[in-house]
Amino acid sequence: MLKFEGARSEKNCITISSLVGTKKSHSELKVGNGVKILRKDPVLRVQGLTKQIGAKKIVDKVSFEVYPGEIFGFLGPNGAGKTTTIRMIVGLSAISEGDVWIKGVSLKKNFEQAIAHVGGIVENPELYKFLTGYQNLLHFWRMCKGVSKERIDEVVRIVGLEKRIHEKVKTYSLGMRQRLGLAQALLHSPSILILDEPTNGLDPAGIREFRDLLKKLAAETGLAVFVSSHILSEMELMCDRIGIIQQGKLIEVKEVRDFVDAEEEHAVLFLIDPLPEADSYLKKMFPDYQLTVTEDGILAKIKREQIPDLNAMLVTHGIRVYGIQKATKTLEDRFLEITGGGQIA
Amino acid sequence: MLSFVKLLQNESMKIYRRIGTWVMIGILLVVTLLFGILLKIDSPNDFEGKDWRTVLEEENKSYEKELAKVEEEGNARLYQDFLKESYAINQYRLDHNISPEDSAWEFVHNAASLISLITLFTIIVGAISVAGEFSWGTVKLLLIRPVSRSKILLSKYIATFQFALTMLVILFLFSFLIGALLFGLGDVTKPYLAYENGQVVEKNMFLHTLSLFGFQCIDLLMMATFAFMISAVFRSSSLAIGLAIFLMFTGVQLVSILAAMDITWVKYLLFANTDLTPYFDGTPWIEGMTLSFSITMLVIYFVLFNVTSWLIFNKRDVSV
Numbered sequence: 001m002l003k004f005e006g007a008r009s010e011k012n013c014i015t016i017s018s019l020v021g022t023k024k025s026h027s028e029l030k031v032g033n034g035v036k037i038l039r040k041d042p043v044l045r046v047q048g049l050t051k052q053i054g055a056k057k058i059v060d061k062v063s064f065e066v067y068p069g070e071i072f073g074f075l076g077p078n079g080a081g082k083t084t085t086i087r088m089i090v091g092l093s094a095i096s097e098g099d100v101w102i103k104g105v106s107l108k109k110n111f112e113q114a115i116a117h118v119g120g121i122v123e124n125p126e127l128y129k130f131l132t133g134y135q136n137l138l139h140f141w142r143m144c145k146g147v148s149k150e151r152i153d154e155v156v157r158i159v160g161l162e163k164r165i166h167e168k169v170k171t172y173s174l175g176m177r178q179r180l181g182l183a184q185a186l187l188h189s190p191s192i193l194i195l196d197e198p199t200n201g202l203d204p205a206g207i208r209e210f211r212d213l214l215k216k217l218a219a220e221t222g223l224a225v226f227v228s229s230h231i232l233s234e235m236e237l238m239c240d241r242i243g244i245i246q247q248g249k250l251i252e253v254k255e256v257r258d259f260v261d262a263e264e265e266h267a268v269l270f271l272i273d274p275l276p277e278a279d280s281y282l283k284k285m286f287p288d289y290q291l292t293v294t295e296d297g298i299l300a301k302i303k304r305e306q307i308p309d310l311n312a313m314l315v316t317h318g319i320r321v322y323g324i325q326k327a328t329k330t331l332e333d334r335f336l337e338i339t340g341g342g343q344i345a
Numbered sequence: 346m347l348s349f350v351k352l353l354q355n356e357s358m359k360i361y362r363r364i365g366t367w368v369m370i371g372i373l374l375v376v377t378l379l380f381g382i383l384l385k386i387d388s389p390n391d392f393e394g395k396d397w398r399t400v401l402e403e404e405n406k407s408y409e410k411e412l413a414k415v416e417e418e419g420n421a422r423l424y425q426d427f428l429k430e431s432y433a434i435n436q437y438r439l440d441h442n443i444s445p446e447d448s449a450w451e452f453v454h455n456a457a458s459l460i461s462l463i464t465l466f467t468i469i470v471g472a473i474s475v476a477g478e479f480s481w482g483t484v485k486l487l488l489i490r491p492v493s494r495s496k497i498l499l500s501k502y503i504a505t506f507q508f509a510l511t512m513l514v515i516l517f518l519f520s521f522l523i524g525a526l527l528f529g530l531g532d533v534t535k536p537y538l539a540y541e542n543g544q545v546v547e548k549n550m551f552l553h554t555l556s557l558f559g560f561q562c563i564d565l566l567m568m569a570t571f572a573f574m575i576s577a578v579f580r581s582s583s584l585a586i587g588l589a590i591f592l593m594f595t596g597v598q599l600v601s602i603l604a605a606m607d608i609t610w611v612k613y614l615l616f617a618n619t620d621l622t623p624y625f626d627g628t629p630w631i632e633g634m635t636l637s638f639s640i641t642m643l644v645i646y647f648v649l650f651n652v653t654s655w656l657i658f659n660k661r662d663v664s665v
Contacts, residue, residue: 092663112493142355
């Protein structure tokens with residue numbers, strides 16, 4: 001459930017959604033009694049952000065907004081300017097042009113006030129290895145204002161590190177370090193989390209765990225998450241919206257569903273036996289369909305509602321169907337299409 | 346203000362939670378102890394069974410001979426001064442019946458030479474304090490807090506010198522303890538003999554030892570500040586430590602060589618000015634150098650080092 005952190009949150013609750021009605025789910029929040037509240041103001045607003053080194057623009061007029069409760073993915077091939085953008089947003093890199101507003105506060109003009117709302121991990125969560133997990137959190141706790149010491153225990157619980165928190169970080173696995181990294185980022189109850197390649201080096205179970213935790217935090221506390229990655233399938237599973245950056249320019253910002261469901265027809269793979277018989281039968285029955293025989297079965301390009309029909313036809317004809325797979329055009333395909341393939345390597 | 350105290354707590358935690366720091370403290374204690382034992386074994390206290398008066402008289406005879414020889418050759422001004430000083434002090438001891446035998450205070454006085462070890466350790470701590478954050482990658486978490494970079498740098502700088510001060514106190518107390526154990530407390534009221542403007546002067550031993558520590562600390566302050574600057578500029582602790590230690594050991598040698606060659610611009614070098622004791626107790630490197638000149642030079646270097654670290658640390662992008 002959402003915990004209001006004093007006036008900070010209330011200021012941003014502009015209207016009750018029933019008055020507006022049509023807003024997308026990412027800007028809606030559920031509060032205790034189920035009343036939906038809409039936050040109209042973006043937590044993070046990036047406007048014309050540019051990083052110029054010499055004559056080269058590494059990041060070129062990037063603009064976007066991230067709203068409360070939303071997980072925003074920042075996707076791009078290596079060297080596209082993802083990390084540079086993130087470094088500018090958290091103040092590690094100087095901004096050449098443009099500005100970043102966090103909860104309406106300009107990062108350029110008022111760094112300390114703006115950054116107080118940000119929790120971040122830039123690339124790997126590198127913590128003090130010679131300190132215990134708890135001492136690391138204590139260290140960062142001392143650097144934020146107005147946070148009770150009990151909050152340290154609270155974030156330790158959130159990330160599930162209670163058992164090992166008093167051990168030295170050098171004994172931690174990468175997954176545990178990632179959790180500790182997240183704990184330090186959540187310590188001051190930020191309004192936005194900024195994570196640069198957070199799943200780098202994690203094993204599949206770790207990635208899943210991390211993803212679930214982020215989703216939970218975003219849904220339950222209205223935390224906005226800005227996450228960069230080049231692991232495309234990962235972004236697809238985690239994010240609400242995705243911005244694609246290439247050669248320093250933000251070329252597209254879309255809802256994840258828009259990316260993937262853009263086409264009406266899907267490629268559906270039917271795992272069937274016997275193959276030749278099924279092929280000739282289907283070709284006879286549905287001469288208009290695009291059918292391809294593959295190693296395992298038949299790939300059909302059909303609309304969603306045609307899937308059960310086709311299946312029924314096969315079954316009644318005595319053809320054994322072992323499985324039906326939606327060979328969805330993944331975000332990866334779309335991504336490669338947009339960024340022109342070769343760039344990613 | 347309160348927030349700054351917290352930053353200092355953080356930096357101290359990072360210094361004292363590292364094993365390396367405790368190794369340094371251990372080394373300081375062991376070296377002080379060994380130094381004491383070495384002095385005890387090679388003790389001038391027994392004067393090969395002779396009375397100390399006889400020994401000093403013999404020494405002075407050889408000083409006189411040596412001095413006459415060197416003066417004839419007409420150079421080696423520093424060596425001449427050294428001979429004159431040693432002669433005068435021996436004579437004063439004989440005249441006023443002040444034994445040269447070691448006691449606790451004199452061991453503390455001797456142990457002040459171990460401050461160069463503390464300088465070395467402070468260089469290491471200071472260099473790691475800044476560059477370590479970069480090599481550990483933790484700087485990315487450190488600088489995304491609602492605290493200005495200047496404050497973070499200042500807290501590191503102050504914590505480094507807090508460490509140095511702790512080490513100095515440890516050295517002072519521990520060497521007094523070792524001195525008392527090995528050489529006995531001796532006559533606590535015994536004065537220290539200084540040579541000023543061709544005259545031997547009696548000075549309070551405790552104050553003299555403190556001032557000796559103080560003078561040694563100028564070198565410590567300057568070298569640690571230098572290492573701090575290198576580590577902020579190049580973000581490499583090994584470079585900062587290496588360069589600072591190299592200069593620490595060769596700087597004074599270089600200055601003494603250049604001074605012996607009567608090259609006058611040598612007085613503008615940092616190392617010609619880090620040792621202020623000659624102005625109080627002996628003769629300066631170059632004739633015509635004054636205390637106020639040296640202090641001015643030190644202040645200039647100090648400000649230069651600190652402004653450079655601050656500018657670079659504040660302005661440069663973090664790209665680890």
